Every structure is written in structure tokens, then in C-alpha cells.
Amino acid sequence: MKLNKIEVKKMTSKYCDHEHECVLIDEVPLDVILHSLYPNHHLEGLIPTILNWIDEPREKAFVRSRYESFKQREMLPILMCPDDCDLWCTIIIVEVVRSEGIIKWERLGIDQCTREDLINSFENIGTKVDWLEKVPSMTFQPEEYNSQISNLIR
Template sequence: MIDEVPLDVIVHSLYPNHHLDGLIPTILDWIDEPREKAFVRSRYLSFKQREMLPILMCPDDCDLWCTLIIVEVVRFEGIIKWERMGIDQCTREDLINSFENIGTKVEWLEKVPSMTFQPEEYDSQIRKLIRE
């Protein structure tokens, strides 16, 4: 949720022809495959200055192989910013080789504005997603 609006609703309103409504958060409890879960967890818990975070996924299989929305998370000067958002374009072969390929090929959704968060609130919401 961003300002009480589901993220998939925000993205769909800007890109109605992309069929992004109904995507769900990459909540670890919903991902069954242990390697996928470990990968997403590592991205959620990353403190890199710049990280590609899978944030929304297709609800059909709750995995990383279908439609996957990525945010480029930037940490600087005491804030966390979602610099840009896009649709991951990794191929099946890319994912078979490594989940680390997620975020390397992205169709950026230029209409989605960047979003800035306070670290305490952001980390609180991330903890809810990873159920710590």
C-alpha cells in the first residue's frame, strides 16, 4: 500500500493495457520454493546503496517465473527511495541460470513516479512482508 492505495492499483491506473491489476506482494510466506524465498529475502534485507527488489508477483503460482514487478531501491542521506519501477524481462533461461539475473533486464514503467520513504517506516513494512 502506498498512501492507503494498493500498489497494483497504482501501477494499473498508469498502465491499464499492461494487465498489472491483481498482482500481489512478494510476501515470503506465499512463495513455496526455498531458493526463490531465500533470494527474495536477501533482496528485502539488503542494505546495498542500490538494489533491485522484486515487489509484486503474479498470484497464480506465487513465484518469480511469471509477471514480476521490480523496484530500484536507493538508500542515501537517511532516506530510502524507490527510484523507478518496472516489469522484469528475464527469460526462463536467465532464471534457470540464477535468480540473481532478476532486475538485470527491466521494462521501466516511466509513468510511475519515484517514491521516498523514511527508513523506520520502510523497515517496519518490510518486516511485515518477511514476517520477522
């Protein structure tokens, strides 16, 4: 089984001139991967859900709980719009599956929650997803994955 390399690295992105954490998969920023597969979806320039950039305490707590989850299967909001840095705009969801010494991003998609869904509960995030079928699954070594992802939540 081929393992992917995940890295969280400080760099600029399409709409952020200031360096910030970016998620790279096999040395390519995740938003660039998504854009290359879906150029008409306006996904280039999305940034990771960096806890230090989310202002609203309930949103921050929700995202932290998903990052720190050790459930076998979890819907993780991984990218967000850099304009408002909140959960009310475009959110990319990754279905994280933990099993037998690996962590797998089974699939990625665009969250489709409505305003009403979010008003009811942020727990609705990841329950309605437009899955991006062209994005391949990605498999990571757990120690590397956890070490890199921790850079987004400190």
C-alpha cells in the same frame, strides 16, 4: 521533499478473496497505482512477494536476501503474479536507493528475464527491466519503510 507513506496491510485483492498483505503507497494499493497508469499491462491483482507464499526454497531465499539487503542500490522484486506465487511469471521490480536518511523507490518496472536467465540464476532478476516511466519515484522515511516491509518477510 515530500515523503510518501508506505503501509503493509491485510486486505483482499482483485484475484485473491483471502486477505493477504498488500503494499499501500499513500493509502493506495501498489497494483492499483500501476494499473491506473498502465491499464493495458494487466498489473492489477499482482500481490507482494510475500515470503510465506513462495514455496520454492531457493526463490524464497533470493527474495529474502533482496528484502534484507542494505546495499545503497538494490533491485527488489516487490510484486508477483498470484496464480503460482513464484518468480517465473510477471514480476514488478523496484529500484531501491538508500541515501542520507531516506529510502527512495527510484523507478519501477516489469522484469524481462527469460526462462534461461532464471535457470542460470535468480540473481538475474532485475538485470533486464522494462521501466514504467509514468510511475513517479517514491521517497520514504527509513524507520517506517523497514517496519512495514518487515511484514512481508516474517
